[in-house]
Amino acid sequence: MALGKGLRLPSITPTRLVLLFSLALVALYNLATWKVLGTLITLQGVQKLAFFASFGLFLWAAITLLLTLISFRWTLKPALTLVALLSACAAYFMNEYGITIDTVMIQNVFETNPGEATALFSGKLLAYVLLLGVLPAVLIWRWPVVYRPFFRGLLNKVLVIAACVLVIGASVGAFYSTYAPIFREEDKLTHFINPTNYIYAISKYTKQRLGIKKHFVVQAIGEDAVMSAKAAGREKKSLMVFVVGETARADHFSLNGYERETNPELSKLDILNFTQVHSCGTSTAVSVPCMFSMFPREDYSDKKGKTYEGLLDILQRAGVQVLWLDNNSDCKGTCLRVPNRDIAKNQPGPFCDGNNCLDEALLADLQGYIDSLKGNAIIVLHADGSHGPEYYERYPKDMERFKPICHTNQLGSCSRDELVNVYDNTILYTDHFLAKVIELLKRNQEHLDTSMLYVSDHGESLGENGLYLHAAPYALAPQAQTHVPMVMWFGNNTLAQLGIDRGCLQGKGSQPDLSHDNLFHSVLGLFEVRTSLYQPGLDIFHGCRPAMTAGQ
Structure with missing residues (x-):
């Protein structure tokens, strides 16, 4: 399956493209999620392997459901491209710095000045963006997608969503006693799941900003404030x-x-x-x-x-x-x-x-x-x-x-002594x-x-x-x-x-x-x-x- 000029990729339906892309997200962009998940469960042996398989299906179905909602002719490829690029960046920072992505982290991103942002650039970040962002985006745009007539396509999406719901239910149901405590304390896992972590955080941050902007009136406080006669x-x-x-x-x-x-x-x-x-x-x-x-x-x-x-x-x-x-x-x-x-x-x-x-x-x-x-x-x-x-x-x-010191922003590549x-x-x-x-x-x-x-x-x-660094959710912060x-x-x-x-x-x-x-x-x-x-x-x-x- 080459991308050369004279070679073409076989046609694919929107559903199959979403399924493949979701599978890639589960397997390649969620290493931090899998790592954290291993620390949250006490299952051993075959049961542990079965739970991991269950969670993989759950995650695949959940991401597929989410992306199916935007898998229309004019939105599919732009949306998958954006998700690939953002997920590549998210994977880099979670893998390299151990950070979680929540609303506060998104606020930090939007309120960071250019100097601070530049300090985070590195060759490794570029590699992540190229391999997990740009390369999948090129593949997505080169891949011919065959779209069904609108109503047939809409019916297909309804069926896919229904199937995803069934898979999610079956996956969770088989290990409910293990899933329940994990998602009850959601900060421990959901802030690592890529791309739903930043999608949710961005939407929540945007809602907060719009709410503040809509009602932005700075309320005066302490209008009775005066200096004591003695101090004055x-x-x-x-x-x-x-x-x-x-x-x-x-x-x-x-x-x-x-x-x-x-x-x-x-x-x-x-x-x-x-x-x-x-x-x-x-x-x-x-x-x-x-x-x-x-x-x-x-x-x-x-x-x-x-x-x-x-x-x-x-x-x-x-x-x-x-x-x-x-x-x-x-x-x-x-x-x-x-x-x-x-x-x-x-x-x-x-x-x-x-x-x-x-x-x-x-x-x-x-x-x-x-x-x-x-x-x-x-x-x-x-x-x-x-x-x-x-x-x-x-x-x-x-x-x-x-001395010696860590002389790079790739903190994970430095020894403990160099970093300290x-x-x-x-x-x-x-x-x-x-x-x-x-x-x-x-x-x-x-x-x-x-x-x-x-x-x-x-x-x-x-x-x-x-x-590494900071901005962990306060309840879980060391x-x-x-x-x-x-x-x-x-x-x-x-x-x-x-x-x-x-x-x-x-x-x-x-x-x-x-x-x-x-x-x-x-x-x-x-x-x-x-x-x-x-x-x-x-x-x-x-x-x-x-x-x-x-x-x-």
């Missing part, structure tokens, strides 16, 4: 630098007991370290807007994040000067109503190369802005941190302390960057009450159990993706000026139930912003200072 009248104003970290996992901070010295500079500074903090999500698209939202993780949704004001809006309304500086993808909607700017990748200086900037670029000319401040202020620095998979681009070469080494170098640079932030604040502590708050948006998997570092620093007399007992605050360093949920209320508390939204029970500083109540 204080001659020495407050300046907080809030550093939003990227992809840092708490268990790779030596401050938290990691055996390697990844925090040599912070360990010499008078910082407060919080060891048991958990993130709101496992991706930037979720965690960043969530940490600035009034909603706790259990009640947060992307729609709420986009249709309600957040912490920065309230601070600005209360008279706090706000600035967001970004060296990451973007602020995910958090900074849209406050002054903000991205770091120019082509700015002169030692920290940018035209494509990427090291995080120290965030501090360029920041002193001039601080000199212009007239009142209380917060500066948010959205750092690039430990953003993967090209970890080796996140730090200067003179900070490559741990290059990741730990990013943590080492984050330590250096935060020390630079503190150095800047120290230079201004005589005329401002200065403070720094650093917390990562989420963690990262480094190959444990075959899982601790590596949800346990994040958090560090605070305060200038001379800042805590005393604010009436906060340092010893009390230090005692909360190992408090086990801290999370991104605390940030909204803690920052409001630190700036002494009075609003009915404030919940003292979620304010880390509450109990270490005179009680703050709404309207006081």
Whole structure:
């Protein structure tokens, strides 16, 4: 069966083409599904083989049913081509990085900037696209398809769908006790099934976006927010630098007991370290807007994040000067109503190369802005941190302390030591960057009450159990993706000026139930912003200072 100019493939019906393509999807594009399935069942020997055969039939029938719905003359080949290309990409990322594909992952795809997307390109991805995407697409378009008259074709489709339903029923019925627990906890398997995982996720994401766009009115919150009379009248104003970290996992901070010295500079500074903090999500698209939202993780949704004001809006309304500086993808909607700017990748200086900037670029000319401040202020620095998979681009070469390193975005091709080494170098640079932030604040502590708050948006998997990067479904995510570092620093007399007992605050360093949920209320508390939204029970500083109540 050649594709040469003088040779033709035999004609085929739409049904047979769909059956063959579905079979290829089951056998070639679902290796991750088969791998996960093997971990979810306890059957052995012949029973295990029989169940796998049953699942193969089930999957084949389910995909055939789905594709039969679009197997009309004008839709069949374009649709199969698109499925082949998308399924090739999905297979690559699931096989190589161990990721699952759900609505959050699709959101990450659509909200990823070109620089982040480029970092994921590789020769292996190209091979997947060519072999599992382009080659099948060429075959599909070269294969002559014989279509029945419309009503006969429609009847045939009804019969095929009925047959698929029977096969699905028979497959599941034969092993119902095994299928039931697998699909009851759907995150464990369905997010791996290619192509239904991304088809469902894209449709759900699209529905969410259309719903938000249709009703897109940003609801004001905290309209009663005011600065306390004491804070407003204080001659020495407050300046907080809030550093939003990227992809840092708490268990790779030596401050938290990691055996390697990844925090040599912070360990010499008078910082407060919080060891048991958990993130709101496992991706930037979720965690960043969530940490600035009034909603706790259990009640947060992307729609709420986009249709309600957040912490920065309230601070600005209360008279706090706000600035967001970004060296990451973007602020995910958090900074849209406050002054903000991205770091120019082509700015002169030692920290940018035209494509990427090291995080120290965030501090360029920041002193001039601080000199212009007239009142209380917060500066948010959205750092690039430990953003993967090209970890080796996140730090200067003179900070490559741990060697040898993984020098590719093909993380599975690196040894465990190489991957951990290059990741730990990013943590080492984050330590250096935060020390630079503190150095800047120290230079201004005589005329401002200065403070720094650093917390990562989420963690990262480094190959444990075959899982790389992040964005796993939260309920199934390993601790590596949800346990994040958090560090605070305060200038001379800042805590005393604010009436906060340092010893009390230090005692909360190992408090086990801290999370991104605390940030909204803690920052409001630190700036002494009075609003009915404030919940003292979620304010880390509450109990270490005179009680703050709404309207006081």
